Amino acid sequence: MNCDQARELILTDAIDAEISMDDKRELLTHLVACESCRLLMDRAEADLMTPFEQAGRLVPPPELWRNIERELDRTALQTDSETGVAGPGFFARLRHLIPQAVRPFALATAVLLIAALFSFYHQEPPMRTAARLSPAASALMLICERDSAFEEALVRNIQFDTPIEKLFF
Amino acid sequence: MPEISDLIIERACSGDRKAFEEIYRAHSGMVYNVAFRMTGHLETAGEITQDVFMAVFRKLAQFRGQSKLKTWIYRITVNTALNLRRREAVEKERLRAYAVEKKVLEPQVTPQPGDEPFDRVQELMMFLPPEQRVCMLLRSIEQLGYQEIADILEININTVRTRLKRARESLFAKLRGGTHEL
Numbered sequence: 001m002n003c004d005q006a007r008e009l010i011l012t013d014a015i016d017a018e019i020s021m022d023d024k025r026e027l028l029t030h031l032v033a034c035e036s037c038r039l040l041m042d043r044a045e046a047d048l049m050t051p052f053e054q055a056g057r058l059v060p061p062p063e064l065w066r067n068i069e070r071e072l073d074r075t076a077l078q079t080d081s082e083t084g085v086a087g088p089g090f091f092a093r094l095r096h097l098i099p100q101a102v103r104p105f106a107l108a109t110a111v112l113l114i115a116a117l118f119s120f121y122h123q124e125p126p127m128r129t130a131a132r133l134s135p136a137a138s139a140l141m142l143i144c145e146r147d148s149a150f151e152e153a154l155v156r157n158i159q160f161d162t163p164i165e166k167l168f169f
Numbered sequence: 170m171p172e173i174s175d176l177i178i179e180r181a182c183s184g185d186r187k188a189f190e191e192i193y194r195a196h197s198g199m200v201y202n203v204a205f206r207m208t209g210h211l212e213t214a215g216e217i218t219q220d221v222f223m224a225v226f227r228k229l230a231q232f233r234g235q236s237k238l239k240t241w242i243y244r245i246t247v248n249t250a251l252n253l254r255r256r257e258a259v260e261k262e263r264l265r266a267y268a269v270e271k272k273v274l275e276p277q278v279t280p281q282p283g284d285e286p287f288d289r290v291q292e293l294m295m296f297l298p299p300e301q302r303v304c305m306l307l308r309s310i311e312q313l314g315y316q317e318i319a320d321i322l323e324i325n326i327n328t329v330r331t332r333l334k335r336a337r338e339s340l341f342a343k344l345r346g347g348t349h350e351l
Contacts, residue, residue: 008334011333011334011337011338012330012333012334012337013330016308016315016333018314018315043341044337044341047340047341047344048309048337048340048341049309051289051290052290052305052309052310053309053310053312055288055290055291055310056288057198057202058198058201058202058205058211058214059198059201060197060198060200060201060215060218061215064197064201064215064218064219065190065193065197067215067219068193068219068222068223069186071219071223072186072189072223072226075223075226076184
C-alpha cells in the first residue's frame, strides 16, 4: 500500500469504521512504516471526527408541533370543503377500513365487476338493446332498423283486415 | 430514537392525530437538527421541519415499508432542505440582478455573535458545498453508515465515499490554512 492509497482509506473507511479486515491489516502495516500517514490518521480523528461527534444537538421548540397541528387542521378543513372527505384522503381511509387479508379479494372482485360491465356495454347495439327490451318492442325496433328479412317474415304473417290497412301495407 | 410500529403508521394513515404525534415526537429532533446543519438558520430549520412533517402526513399512505421510516423521513428532510437552498439561491440571484440593474447596493450582512448559534462545526459545515455537507452531516453528526447514507440520498455507496473524502480534504485545507484550530 502506498501513501495515496493509505490517505484515501484514512479519510474514509478507516475513520468511519467501515474498513474491511484485509484493508485494515494493510493500512496498519503501512502506518508502522510511514510517519506522515500516522500523523494524518491522528489529525483526522482529532480534527474531523471528535468535534463533529460532540456537536450539540438542538431540541425543536414546542410551538413547532402546535404550528403543525394548526396546519393539519387547516388542511383537513380544506379537504372537507373540496371533496367532502375528511382526513388524509379517501383512499387512505378506505385502505384502513378494508382488512389487509381481504384486500386482494376485494380488488379482484372490483376488477371482475368492471370487466363485466365493460364487456356488456361494448356488445353490438341491437343485441344490447334487445337484451333489455320485451320481444314485441325488439321486433318493432328491428323493423325500424330495416332488417328486411325479418320485416318480410313479419308482414307475411300479418292479416290485413280493414281497407285502410290494405291500403297502407 | 424509538422505533415506530406498523400499527402506529396505519393509525396515522387513517388520520389518528395521536399516532401522528408519536411519529413527530420520535423523529422531529433528527429532522430539526439536519435542517439546521444544512441551512445554518434556526428559523429556516423550523420551517423545514414543519414542511417535512406536512409532507410525511400527506405521503404516509404511500410509504410502503421497503425502507425504514427513519430513512424515508431523512430522505424527505434532505430533499426539502436542498430544494429550499436552490429556491433561495435563485431568489438571491434574481435580487442581485435587480440590484445591479437598478444600481442599488446590497446591504452587507455579516453573522454577528448571538444572532444564531453559529458554532465552529456549523461554520465548517457551511464552508462545504451542499452535496458534501449532507454526507458529512449524515456520517459525522448523525452517525449513519455508508449504505444508509447511499439509500437516503439515492446514490452509489462509492459516491458517498468520494464526497466524504473531498469534504474532509477541503476541511483539512481550511483548518491548516485558516485561523481555525479545533
